[in-house]
Amino acid sequence: MSRRPVNPSRRYGDAGSGAALFSLSKSRSPPFLSIVLTVLGVLLIVAYFHSGSGSGLKSIVSRVEGDFSCTYEVLRAIPILKKAYGGGIQKVLHVGPDSCSVVANLLKEEETEAWGVEPYDIEDADANCKRLVRNGIVRVADIKFPLPYRPKSFPLVIVSDALDYLSPRYLNKTLPDFARVSADGVVVFTGFPGQRKAKAADVSKYGRAAKLRSPTWWARYFVQTSLEENEAAAKKFGSAAEKSSYAPNCQIFHLRSYS
Secondary structure, three states, X not given: OOOOOOOOOOOOOOHHHXXXXXXXXXXXXXXXXXXXXXXXXXXXXXXXXXXOOOHHHHHHHXXXXXXXXXXXXXXXXXXXXXXXXXXXHHEEEEEOOOHHHHHHHHOOOOOOEEEEEEOOOOOOOOHHHHHHHHOOOEEEOOOOOOOOOOOOOEEEEEEEOHHHHOOHHHHHHHHHHHHHHEEEEEEEEEOOOOOOOOOHHHHHHHOOOOOOOOHHHHHHHHHHOOOOEOHHHHHHXXXXXHHOOOOOOOEEEEEOOOO
């Protein structure tokens, strides 16, 4: 399965309409169009710096395009995860699309060792991502098969978006395998039903369109696969999120590792 990033750039008008707007802005006083563009520019700059690394701006673009990604939600939740898991965040495995982005941000945290698994081809990845892959920090691997790690290799495993593209047939094998390689737990980030629009392009990138499931569906699934909620971690995460006024845009599940 190849994964090709979609070019988000769009044309807002042809040369003729652009010339008309230019002519209109010259003939009016004050230049209304220039004022509007200036205000929009200021808003985008504020959004960029508020995000810290620009990830917030990318998240806004994703929502507008109808292709919401929980990967950026992971980046927002890192400070909350640190409070909930303490020492468990010192060594993390992230699994999911754009794992390079998550790993690169985790590596910026003090005393944090981060590894990643990218489930899809990254032929168009940037130089930094290719460097992480070349150094073995991020692996490109099909998560329908067992991960090449020993049991309890990582205190914490974080999964985002990857499970949404798996049918129950493969999901029944994949999520338990994540629990196998974790020691302290698995944190699953998944979208809410209706959050992402189904697109034909998803099939070519991920093999199938995203299947976003309800909290009730996930609760039944966890019981069927003998996966238990990590109530202690969930409570700490909820308390830290409330104190930080953090409101997640994705469903977040905290699961125990297999004994």
